[in-house]
Amino acid sequence: MGRMSCCEKENVKRGQWTPEEDNKLSSYIAQHGSRNWRLIPKNAGLQRCGKSCRLRWTNYLRPDLKHGEFSEVEEQTIIKLHSIVGNRWSAIAHQLAGRTDNDVKNHWNTKLKKKLTRMGIDPVTHKPFSHLYAEITTTFPPVQVAQLAEATLGCFKDEMLHLLTKKRFDPHQLPPHDGPYGPFVDAMGTARPLDDNVGIHGLAGLCGIGLNDGDGSGWSPSMCTGSTCTGGMDGRDGLHEKGEVDGGGEAVVGRKDSGKGSSVFGSECGFWDMSDELMNTIV
DNA sequence: AAGTAGACCAACCGCCGGGGC
DNA sequence: AGCCCCGGCGGTTGGTCTACT
Numbered sequence: 622m623g624r625m626s627c628c629e630k631e632n633v634k635r636g637q638w639t640p641e642e643d644n645k646l647s648s649y650i651a652q653h654g655s656r657n658w659r660l661i662p663k664n665a666g667l668q669r670c671g672k673s674c675r676l677r678w679t680n681y682l683r684p685d686l687k688h689g690e691f692s693e694v695e696e697q698t699i700i701k702l703h704s705i706v707g708n709r710w711s712a713i714a715h716q717l718a719g720r721t722d723n724d725v726k727n728h729w730n731t732k733l734k735k736k737l738t739r740m741g742i743d744p745v746t747h748k749p750f751s752h753l754y755a756e757i758t759t760t761f762p763p764v765q766v767a768q769l770a771e772a773t774l775g776c777f778k779d780e781m782l783h784l785l786t787k788k789r790f791d792p793h794q795l796p797p798h799d800g801p802y803g804p805f806v807d808a809m810g811t812a813r814p815l816d817d818n819v820g821i822h823g824l825a826g827l828c829g830i831g832l833n834d835g836d837g838s839g840w841s842p843s844m845c846t847g848s849t850c851t852g853g854m855d856g857r858d859g860l861h862e863k864g865e866v867d868g869g870g871e872a873v874v875g876r877k878d879s880g881k882g883s884s885v886f887g888s889e890c891g892f893w894d895m896s897d898e899l900m901n902t903i904v
Numbered sequence: 905a906a907g908t909a910g911a912c913c914a915a916c917c918g919c920c921g922g923g924g925c
Numbered sequence: 926a927g928c929c930c931c932g933g934c935g936g937t938t939g940g941t942c943t944a945c946t
Contacts, residue, residue: 637914637940659931675932676915711934722934727913909945916938924930 634668638677642667646674647682680723687719691728699725700733704747 649665655678658671667674680686691699695717702713710722710729717725737744743753757766 635916657931671931672917673915679933680914708935723914726935731912907946909943911943912941914938914940917936918934919936920932920934922930922932925928 633662633670633673635673638681642669643677643682646678650678650682680721685719686721691720691732695720696728696733696736699729700737700747703729703733703744 645665645667658675662669662671662674698716699713706712710726714720714722714725734744741750743750
């Protein structure tokens, strides 16, 4: 039995905020500040939980917020920062005056992810799909390539299927290998044997797809969120959050302790050129 | 005109870390 | 040291709007 959420403890209202509630909250905070969110709804005469008030204030009512469309510059900034810090929306939002983490997250999920996909770039790894395709076809036998293609349905199916139908797997082009299909060459160019529990899952992480262990029957497009790898890795943001691959390259994207980044994408993808100054402010 | 699907976004949920006791 | 509360965060949900059939 878990602890009740703050909104369950009291008889509080939920759902959309009314203009009167907004007025009450805004005027209370203007007078008394925003310390102690637990007391604010009580003192302001609101039947809301403190958490809901805080969210309403930080995401909508704060006077310094921008509410309009994201500019091209803002979008570029989000993409660049996401390529470095991953889904750390608050860190990204701090670099954008007047934008909240919720704004950034929503904009990423609804617009930018699709934009990158249309450009042929995997929004999870920020690598071109062609790069991923090369990794797939030089690493896996045809059966697994087909499975990957199937698992990719629902994620980036158009891009991947196009690529996967252009070239077939050629076992003779495999590099020398230690494991059943040779070492898994990850995003960092680091060779990993498949039996170290990273191989196919690592690739799945690169593709943003989820995989099951076992007989292969668990392949399912529904497992794929498009932005996170929900199977086989850490279930959250596998490659990013865990820093699965050591050595300090793309795979450190999103690591909270990452101290690198400015040149991370520049050489491999010819992609982003993040200034160290900007990096230092967010990492 | 009605129904449906997809896009968008505000709000909620659950987890985590920090601080106070 | 352990517990509790609070605030912050990222992921997810659900309502509304719009475009399409």
